[in-house]
Amino acid sequence: MNPHAGAVATPIDPVKLDRLAEVAVKIGLQLQPGQDLVLTAPISALPLARRIVSHAYKAGAGLVTPIFSDDEITLTRYRDAPDASFDRAEAWLYEGIAKAFEAGAARLAVRGDNPMLLAAQDPSKVSRANKATSIAYRPALEKITAFDINWNIVAYPTPEWAKLVFPGEEEDVAVAKLAEAIFSASRVDTEDPVAAWKEHNASLSGRTAWLNGKAFHALRFTGPGTDLTIGLADGHKWNGGAETAKNGITCNPNIPTEEVFTTPHARRVEGHVRSTKPLSYQGTLIDEIAVRFEAGRIVEANASRGADVLNKVLDTDEGARRLGEVALVPHSSPISQSGVLFYNTLFDENAASHIALGQCYSTCLMESNLSPDKIAAQGGNSSLIHIDWMIGSGEIDIDGINADGSSESVMRKGEWA
Numbered sequence: 112m113n114p115h116a117g118a119v120a121t122p123i124d125p126v127k128l129d130r131l132a133e134v135a136v137k138i139g140l141q142l143q144p145g146q147d148l149v150l151t152a153p154i155s156a157l158p159l160a161r162r163i164v165s166h167a168y169k170a171g172a173g174l175v176t177p178i179f180s181d182d183e184i185t186l187t188r189y190r191d192a193p194d195a196s197f198d199r200a201e202a203w204l205y206e207g208i209a210k211a212f213e214a215g216a217a218r219l220a221v222r223g224d225n226p227m228l229l230a231a232q233d234p235s236k237v238s239r240a241n242k243a244t245s246i247a248y249r250p251a252l253e254k255i256t257a258f259d260i261n262w263n264i265v266a267y268p269t270p271e272w273a274k275l276v277f278p279g280e281e282e283d284v285a286v287a288k289l290a291e292a293i294f295s296a297s298r299v300d301t302e303d304p305v306a307a308w309k310e311h312n313a314s315l316s317g318r319t320a321w322l323n324g325k326a327f328h329a330l331r332f333t334g335p336g337t338d339l340t341i342g343l344a345d346g347h348k349w350n351g352g353a354e355t356a357k358n359g360i361t362c363n364p365n366i367p368t369e370e371v372f373t374t375p376h377a378r379r380v381e382g383h384v385r386s387t388k389p390l391s392y393q394g395t396l397i398d399e400i401a402v403r404f405e406a407g408r409i410v411e412a413n414a415s416r417g418a419d420v421l422n423k424v425l426d427t428d429e430g431a432r433r434l435g436e437v438a439l440v441p442h443s444s445p446i447s448q449s450g451v452l453f454y455n456t457l458f459d460e461n462a463a464s465h466i467a468l469g470q471c472y473s474t475c476l477m478e479s480n481l482s483p484d485k486i487a488a489q490g491g492n493s494s495l496i497h498i499d500w501m502i503g504s505g506e507i508d509i510d511g512i513n514a515d516g517s518s519e520s521v522m523r524k525g526e527w528a
């Protein structure tokens with residue numbers, strides 16, 4: 112870290128960085144006057160965190176509470192902590208965050224973590240620690256996934272991440288390149304990013320309106336290594352772009368975003384599917400995933416790399432073997448066309464159509480405020496995890512299947528038909 116921040120030239124364009132903070136607060140969150148904000152960020156994203164706090168208070172925020180993480184401190188735990196530490200999580204902290212949400216606070220997460228941070232650590236410690244955190248975090252996460260509150264995720268080009276995305280470049284060059292890729296994908300490289308986001312949201316809502324009108328019974332994905340029929344939940348709803356939270360605030364949860372997505376039927380997925388991009392999951396790269404579904408459940412799972420981690424993840428709970436999301440992204444999306452593999456789901460999931468293992472979004476059902484039993488009855492999945500992985504490419508066709516078995520094309524060779 113540079114103790115004289117501001118005195119030394121940075122490879123990150125300060126004007127675009129400030130616009131990203133402004134877009135996160137005004138479009139991402141639509142933070143309201145008097146509303147509190149819980150902000151989480153890696154400590155190396157401090158320059159963006161500071162700009163966000165500034166824009167938040169200028170927008171009238173009540174109280175902004177930053178919570179920072181540090182890669183070195185995380186690694187120190189894996190190096191020096193007693194074994195029992197890996198079954199524990201800061202339940203008190205997550206309870207406090209859940210209480211803040213109940214009291215009306217918004218949530219903003221800055222992503223920039225080194226995707227390979229835990230690659231050399233004991234996979235069983237990694238999965239135990241993740242499971243403990245997932246359990247402790249669940250009450251807060253449920254308020255996020257159910258859109259009780261307005262929330263947003265943006266990214267910051269940290270050096271370790273940048274060096275992974277642009278190997279072989281000097282650190283400064285890698286950071287500058289990743290910064291530009293983030294700014295362009297986040298639409299802050301234009302003079303009026305707020306207007307650009309309004310236009311983008313309108314185009315995504317055109318897609319969701321078409322899909323909601325069709326109300327397909329299932330989607331069938333076909334392509335190299337893939338023939339997968341994904342049943343859609345009864346009364347499913349397609350979402351994308353801006354979303355109105357239950358507190359009445361319309362937010363843009365993911366910046367960037369290119370996807371339209373809905374809830375699959377957890378018991379009606381059949382066939383086999385192969386991933387089209389590597390999945391970076393909490394420090395491990397899982398590549399060339401190949402799974403087979405029967406009656407909605409993964410009965411066979413393999414990967415050319417990270418197969419042990421994948422299988423541990425699938426054993427998290429019963430819902431981890433079933434789908435909680437299906438999302439459509441055209442192959443021509445700007446993130447896909449950039450050709451950059453970000454090793455970060457926030458970006459990579461917007462480069463290709465994808466599915467997610469685990470927890471569904473109850474907001475992807477037409478009826479709101481359904482009980483957990485009702486959501487399950489309609490096919491919504493429940494799990495501690497939600498992990499997106501990419502199955503789309505320029506070689507994949509997607510058909511919409513109606514309840515009577517008739518079908519029509521949705522995508523051909525990765526593009527809207």
Ligand code: ZN
Nearest residue numbers: 372438460499
């Ligand atoms: Zn998604």
Ligand code: ZN
Nearest residue numbers: 436467497499
């Ligand atoms: Zn997802």
